[in-house]
Amino acid sequence: MVFTSGGFSQAFDDLAAQYTRETGVRILIGHGPSMGETFNAIPARLGRREAADVVILARGALDQLAAAGKIKPGSQTDLGLSKIAVAVKEGAPLPDISNMEAVRSTLLAAKSVAWSDSASGVYIQTAMLDRLGVADNVRPKGRMIPATPVGEIVAKGEADIGFQQLSELKGVKGIHIVGLLPDDLQQVTPFSAGVVSYSTHPGEADALISFLSSPRSYATIIKSGLEPAARKANP
Known part of the structure; x- marks a missing residue:
């Protein structure tokens, strides 16, 4: 099960379909905000310990979840940079x-x-x-x-x-x-993935994140309006 926030939703929906075609692994997807007070906000869903293996959300919110022990240490991976x-x-x-x-x-x-x-x-x-x-x-x-x-x-x-x-x-x-927005007002937000600490499929979660951060995902990420984070870090 993957929870993804709006900024990466279109990219992930397309990438999940590609991943299933390539591997045969079927992915269940849930959508929700990175933060906020709504019932389906990703932090609230993890707070209720809803079944989940990977979350994709704004990096700041992901780091807060990691600090609260809800994300597997060291699994945080930037996927796309959003403007x-x-x-x-x-x-x-x-x-x-x-x-x-x-x-x-x-x-x-x-x-x-x-x-x-x-x-x-x-x-x-x-x-x-x-x-x-x-x-x-x-x-x-x-x-x-x-x-x-x-x-x-x-x-x-x-x-x-x-x-x-x-x-x-x-x-x-x-x-x-x-x-x-013009550059001097712009804020670039990394959208990042992490493995949920109570995931029952941690190996499969790691494999999915590796795919999402690989060059195979770049074209889809760009099409969705994001810049691939790994390509930006390693030009």
Whole structure:
């Protein structure tokens, strides 16, 4: 059983199918946020000791699970590097996000803003808005979206503009992805795998993580909107 968070979900769904074709091993998949208070958040699921062998989530959340003894020591492996993108409803005017000042102006002009309750949204709500000097103006009209893709909220017209990992916005219908946040505002989040400490299939879990971090996975990871972590570390 593998639990994966949204940032790596599309990549993993495709890679799991590839792994099954190559090895015959069938993988059960569960989806949930890296953090947050929802019932299906991965830390909550491990807290209930739901059956699981591998988890894939934002590295910071994985390290917290490891510190709590819920991840096999030394099994943490970075798989993909994720960047934050901006989306509006399909057909809406495209805002300027070309630099810090443009993002600041866009946020001030928006009537409503949405971000996730996971790694990217926590960064936006607790750091980026303060850095731009717009926290007092934007937080009151902003929404942290739990357990639902931000793109879906934007597509419904419930927010003028949405922020989430590019890999989580790709594939959502009814939105236009404006682009990535500029480099001086960007936060790169590693999505990483670890073997669950109470896994009943630790050998099979190790083999799956080795596959996910190997060059065989790179094309699928790139297609999903991520950068392969191993390739970045070893150019």
